[in-house]
Amino acid sequence: MAKPKLKEHRINREWCKGCGICVHFCPKSVLELDEMDKVVAARPEDCICCKLCELRCPDLAIEIITAEKE
Amino acid sequence: MAIKDYIRERFFPHLWCPGCGHGIVMNGMLHAIEKLGMSRNEIVMVSGIGCSSRISCYVDFHTLHTIHGRALAFATGVKLGLPELNVIVPMGDGDALAIGGNHFIHAARRNIDITAIVMNNRVYGMTGGQFSPLSGYGTKATTAPYKNIDHDFDIAQLAMAAGASFVARTTAYHVKQMTDIIRKAILHEGFSVVEILTQCPTYFGRKNKLGDAAEMMEWFKDFTTPIGSKAKKENDDLIERGIFVQKEIPEYCEEYDKIIEHAMKGS
Ligand code: SF4
Numbered sequence: 001m002a003k004p005k006l007k008e009h010r011i012n013r014e015w016c017k018g019c020g021i022c023v024h025f026c027p028k029s030v031l032e033l034d035e036m037d038k039v040v041a042a043r044p045e046d047c048i049c050c051k052l053c054e055l056r057c058p059d060l061a062i063e064i065i066t067a068e069k070e
Numbered sequence: 071m072a073i074k075d076y077i078r079e080r081f082f083p084h085l086w087c088p089g090c091g092h093g094i095v096m097n098g099m100l101h102a103i104e105k106l107g108m109s110r111n112e113i114v115m116v117s118g119i120g121c122s123s124r125i126s127c128y129v130d131f132h133t134l135h136t137i138h139g140r141a142l143a144f145a146t147g148v149k150l151g152l153p154e155l156n157v158i159v160p161m162g163d164g165d166a167l168a169i170g171g172n173h174f175i176h177a178a179r180r181n182i183d184i185t186a187i188v189m190n191n192r193v194y195g196m197t198g199g200q201f202s203p204l205s206g207y208g209t210k211a212t213t214a215p216y217k218n219i220d221h222d223f224d225i226a227q228l229a230m231a232a233g234a235s236f237v238a239r240t241t242a243y244h245v246k247q248m249t250d251i252i253r254k255a256i257l258h259e260g261f262s263v264v265e266i267l268t269q270c271p272t273y274f275g276r277k278n279k280l281g282d283a284a285e286m287m288e289w290f291k292d293f294t295t296p297i298g299s300k301a302k303k304e305n306d307d308l309i310e311r312g313i314f315v316q317k318e319i320p321e322y323c324e325e326y327d328k329i330i331e332h333a334m335k336g337s
């Protein structure tokens with residue numbers, strides 16, 4: 001099976017509450033909170049598409065879109 | 071179906087506080103339902119009162135938002151009337167085990183095919199952080215400013231003793247295990263209890279100086295262990311997670327149907 005390739009971090013800024021859970025647990029330190037306390041993918045090139053951020057977000061505010069998916 | 075197809079987007083962002091574990095449970099439950107490939111029309115969600123019970127507002131299934139502690143009683147009625155539907159009851163620890171404690175043990179005893187998801191955050195969040203039956207000895211709450219002198223009980227052991235045929239525990243940190251357990255609990259034919267340790271950073275976390283949501287989740291990682299692990303033998307304080315019981319015993323609705331059939335034949 002080919003490794004999933006990242007297309008984008010789809011972030012819903014309206015729903016993100018800046019709790020920092022995704023930032024804290026990302027194994028590759030891809031994510032950061034910006035000055036508005038909303039999550040941003042600061043280092044998308046390091047993302048391994050494990051989707052742990054998507055699964056742990058209490059607000060359904062971040063989704064990992066991979067090349068195969070669409 | 072995608073996760074977003076199972077929710078009522080018009081009510082988002084939801085009202086839970088930043089980092090509340092209930093959102094993670096909703097997320098995991100939706101992933102479990104997506105994996106099962108169920109349609110929205112096959113599921114009924116019945117809830118009572120509390121922060122956790124708000125889940126029924128956000129998911130686009132058949133939903134009933136009922137009264138405090140009595141969700142299982144309403145759910146029993148729904149299941150007996152429409153046994154072909156999958157009934158899921160999300161509850162908080164107080165809703166399930168204090169206000170609704172009697173409904174809980176009797177639903178377990180009857181082994182009715184309902185999936186009870188008990189989100190244990192060890193506090194009454196919605197009403198302002200009062201201690202719950204799961205807060206535990208020595209913890210603090212708005213109603214226990216010095217310390218709580220009530221002991222808690224073990225939800226999994228209680229459920230097993232009351233006769234539940236599927237009993238499991240996981241945490242808001244262990245999201246993959248959570249999804250897997252909820253999926254199995256929904257498939258199980260009988261009363262399933264899934265206890266999920268979740269964080270309430272606003273009350274339980276703040277009162278007990280446990281840090282932010284992520285730190286509380288780190289605690290779930292550090293202080294839980296798979297059932298029967300070596301770590302548990304070495305440190306009995308660790309909380310076990312996994313499936314404790316999964317057994318086949320006669321299910322209530324099926325038994326009830328047999329009685330109806332028997333009665334219709336006449337004696
Ligand atoms: S976990 Fe969700 S709500 Fe929290 S910071 Fe990340 S995207 Fe935002």
Ligand code: SF4
Nearest residue numbers: 026047048050051053
């Ligand atoms: S998918 Fe994994 S690696 Fe990529 S941002 Fe999310 S948590 Fe980090």
Ligand code: SF4
Nearest residue numbers: 086087090121195270
């Ligand atoms: S009070 Fe606690 S349980 Fe209620 S929404 Fe806030 S964090 Fe969640």
